[in-house]
Amino acid sequence: xxxxxxDIHKSFGAKIVNFHGWEMPLQYSSGIIEEHMNTRTxxxxxxxxxxxxxxxxxxxxxxxxQTLVTNDISKLNDHQALYxxxxxxxxxxxxxxxxxxxxxxxxxxxxxxxxxxxxxxWIVKHSNSVVVExxxxxxxxxxxxxxxxxxxxxxxxxGTNLDQLKPFDLIITNIFGIECMISRTGYTGExxxxxxxxxxxxxxxxxxxxxxxxxxxxxxxxGARDTLRLEAGLMLYGNDLNENITPLEVPLRWTxxxxxxxxxxxxxxxxxxxxxxxxxxxxxxxxxxxxxxEVLLDGQKIGFVTSGxxxxxxxxxxxxxxxxxxxLPNQLIEIDIGGKLYEAKVSSSTRxxxxx
Amino acid sequence: MLMIEGIRLTKEHEWIIxxxxxxxxxxxxxxxxxxxxxxxIELPKVGSIFRKMQAMAIIDSVKASSxxxxxxxxxxxxxNEELLEHPExxxxxxxxxxxxxxxxxxxIEEEFNSLMTNEQYNEFIGEIENKKEEEG
Numbered sequence: 001x002x003x004x005x006x007d008i009h010k011s012f013g014a015k016i017v018n019f020h021g022w023e024m025p026l027q028y029s030s031g032i033i034e035e036h037m038n039t040r041t042x043x044x045x046x047x048x049x050x051x052x053x054x055x056x057x058x059x060x061x062x063x064x065x066q067t068l069v070t071n072d073i074s075k076l077n078d079h080q081a082l083y084x085x086x087x088x089x090x091x092x093x094x095x096x097x098x099x100x101x102x103x104x105x106x107x108x109x110x111x112x113x114x115x116x117x118x119x120x121x122w123i124v125k126h127s128n129s130v131v132v133e134x135x136x137x138x139x140x141x142x143x144x145x146x147x148x149x150x151x152x153x154x155x156x157x158x159g160t161n162l163d164q165l166k167p168f169d170l171i172i173t174n175i176f177g178i179e180c181m182i183s184r185t186g187y188t189g190e191x192x193x194x195x196x197x198x199x200x201x202x203x204x205x206x207x208x209x210x211x212x213x214x215x216x217x218x219x220x221x222x223g224a225r226d227t228l229r230l231e232a233g234l235m236l237y238g239n240d241l242n243e244n245i246t247p248l249e250v251p252l253r254w255t256x257x258x259x260x261x262x263x264x265x266x267x268x269x270x271x272x273x274x275x276x277x278x279x280x281x282x283x284x285x286x287x288x289x290x291x292x293x294e295v296l297l298d299g300q301k302i303g304f305v306t307s308g309x310x311x312x313x314x315x316x317x318x319x320x321x322x323x324x325x326x327x328l329p330n331q332l333i334e335i336d337i338g339g340k341l342y343e344a345k346v347s348s349s350t351r352x353x354x355x356x
Numbered sequence: 357m358l359m360i361e362g363i364r365l366t367k368e369h370e371w372i373i374x375x376x377x378x379x380x381x382x383x384x385x386x387x388x389x390x391x392x393x394x395x396x397i398e399l400p401k402v403g404s405i406f407r408k409m410q411a412m413a414i415i416d417s418v419k420a421s422s423x424x425x426x427x428x429x430x431x432x433x434x435x436n437e438e439l440l441e442h443p444e445x446x447x448x449x450x451x452x453x454x455x456x457x458x459x460x461x462x463x464i465e466e467e468f469n470s471l472m473t474n475e476q477y478n479e480f481i482g483e484i485e486n487k488k489e490e491e492g
Binding site: 015026027031032033223227286287288290309310312317337338 | 414418447
């Protein structure tokens with residue numbers, strides 16, 4: 001599958017890779033590290049149209065979503081968004097989502113590209129009177145990310161004060177004369193916006209690139225998206241989250257509202273004995289740990305790496321791994337990379353980078 | 357298009373050039389472009405002895421880890437330790453600053469001719485790229 005921007009990516013010199021069936025830009029000609037640093041210092045444009053987008057509508061939409069996810073949507077006002085896992089009855093994570101509330105009878109749910117089919121099946125199965133529609137093909141999604149992203153966007157949203165758009169707020173407005181929904185959300189650890197619009201209006205890409213040229217805007221691919229989210233301590237479904245992991249074992253405890261009256265997975269999560277936790281680590285030698293590498297302590301296997309990469313900002317080898325629940329920060333562990341053991345240190349959290 | 361006098365290459369994209377009886381080795385420009393940004397390298401020890409096409413070094417790029425194979429049998433005489441501080445030189449200058457080891461070959465008469473010449477290698481990577489075009 002290709003997003004509406006595929007030919008544009010090729011024209012920007014993208015190295016294309018297959019990501020869960022989508023032909024996506026891994027990087028452009030400047031490379032992952034430069035795209036990463038440009039997002040940290042200036043502003044980058046990402047095509048994230050491969051992500052699934054569902055519309056959930058009807059008089060019961062609010063109550064329905066409240067039972068579907070672990071986080072509490074009663075905290076939302078109209079035009080606000082919320083991050084939440086969605087779990088099976090046993091507490092295993094089906095997917096992690098962002099729920100955008102247009103109003104109490106109309107929501108947009110953004111899901112991972114790799115999970116679209118199973119999510120849709122699960123959501124429809126429990127939907128009763130609520131109408132669920134997969135609108136992924138109709139809506140394009142671009143992410144404008146970086147400290148200068150507001151400088152770029154405010155040039156095109158005449159009459160809208162972006163200072164009033166707080167993190168996870170959304171507005172429905174026009175840019176370049178085209179109706180779109182803009183939210184102050186992202187997956188990079190920087191300030192930024194995600195822009196939803198009719199998938200035929202692909203000119204928006206070129207217009208944002210032109211408008212952003214004086215702020216050094218550059219396109220960035222999935223490679224930089226991955227290193228950015230890793231530094232920011234953000235989970236990636238399929239790597240750090242899956243059906244055999246519950247939100248209580250990873251740094252998503254804050255998204256599980258056990259005081260909520262009822263939601264799918266609540267019974268299992270209330271009684272779960274949590275024995276392991278996902279932590280950050282830094283490899284103390286010059287190797288990169290990768291998903292699946294074993295973690296050892298005194299020669300005994302104690303866990304595994306879920307994500308690992310080079311941190312372009314810190315210039316270190318970092319990652320996330322599971323360790324026993326009683327492990328402490330600064331504990332030394334070993335990681336088996338290609339049959340050889342390398343020393344690593346447990347970090348105080350999964351967040352390696354926090355913007356100023 | 358690669359045009360370096362006397363260079364030979366492997367199907368795993370290592371290059372060698374014989375200089376004063378020693379084989380200088382690195383990875384090709386095609387290989388560094390495939391790997392993307394290189395962030396670290398693990399070098400063999402001086403004095404190590406490798407058989408032809410035995411793994412001798414490991415390169416980590418942001419996206420992947422790759423074994424680097426020894427293009428000829430022999431003993432490691434020198435390694436490019438500057439790469440430990442500047443792994444990006446392999447991206448920036450794969451045939452010069454980015455050299456990886458110097459080897460004293462032990463069986464060069466038999467092994468050298470099985471390696472690819474410039475022309476053969478250019479044809480080889482041309483085929484790889486055509487195949488990717490067809491798939492993509």
